[in-house]
Amino acid sequence: MKKIFLFSAGLLTVAAANAQLSKGRVFLGGSITTSSIENTTINTPTNAVTKQNAFVIDPSIGFFVKENTVVGINVGFSKSKVEANGSTQQEQRTIAPGLFLRRYYPVAKSFYFYAHGGLNYTNQKSETFNGTTTLSETNGNGFGVTVYPGVAYQIRKNFLLEVSLRNLLTANYLSSETKNGAGVVASKSNSFNLGINGGGGVPLSIGFNILLGK
Numbered sequence: 001m002k003k004i005f006l007f008s009a010g011l012l013t014v015a016a017a018n019a020q021l022s023k024g025r026v027f028l029g030g031s032i033t034t035s036s037i038e039n040t041t042i043n044t045p046t047n048a049v050t051k052q053n054a055f056v057i058d059p060s061i062g063f064f065v066k067e068n069t070v071v072g073i074n075v076g077f078s079k080s081k082v083e084a085n086g087s088t089q090q091e092q093r094t095i096a097p098g099l100f101l102r103r104y105y106p107v108a109k110s111f112y113f114y115a116h117g118g119l120n121y122t123n124q125k126s127e128t129f130n131g132t133t134t135l136s137e138t139n140g141n142g143f144g145v146t147v148y149p150g151v152a153y154q155i156r157k158n159f160l161l162e163v164s165l166r167n168l169l170t171a172n173y174l175s176s177e178t179k180n181g182a183g184v185v186a187s188k189s190n191s192f193n194l195g196i197n198g199g200g201g202v203p204l205s206i207g208f209n210i211l212l213g214k
Helices: 002-017
Strands: 026-029 032-041 048-057 060-066 069-084 087-108 111-130 133-156 159-165 169-180 185-196 204-212
Touching: 060 087, 069 111, 087 133, 111 159, 111 169
Parallel strands: none
Antiparallel strands: 026 060, 026 204, 032 048, 048 069, 060 069, 069 087, 087 111, 111 133, 133 159, 133 169, 159 204, 169 185
8 A cells, every 4th residue: 555655646746747738938928808887777668778898908928037937027008998879987997017926836747725815006097987078087196916726737838728817815005186077176085995706706717828938
């Protein structure tokens, strides 16, 4: 029994050793997401139609600074719009460049568990309208921290298939200022949020990453 255990442990060690992600390789990843929601409220003789559209892109590039360890940068950008009966009611855009560190842990040949930590700066702008008239404009700046786990499978030498629990642990700070339609400051606010997303609230993310180099 002891020999069988040692033999199995040896096979796992060899498999893990053969599945190294080498120092000097380049990591290319990211995501693109779009969504569109339309709601119609029946209110004879006029029906109210509300549309919500959103676009999110988050490209990233990283470098393996040592075996199985990636350090990189990402530039998140999102834009959303809410319309009612064909007239824009609200627009929001967010730019969030950041840095990340990811550590892969080989568990079997071509399979990895990984831990990801990221720090980003956030610049946010939101406007509300009544027809073509601007009612208010809010500008905010802040930072955020996110930590989450994932698993990866190296399909081929240059491709990783990954499944992760995005934003499992997050901390965000935002300082914002709101002006009315005349450009006069109406309010200022500072907010801090710490979240642990559990249960059904954890967004499951599936994606590919490309590896360059040897």
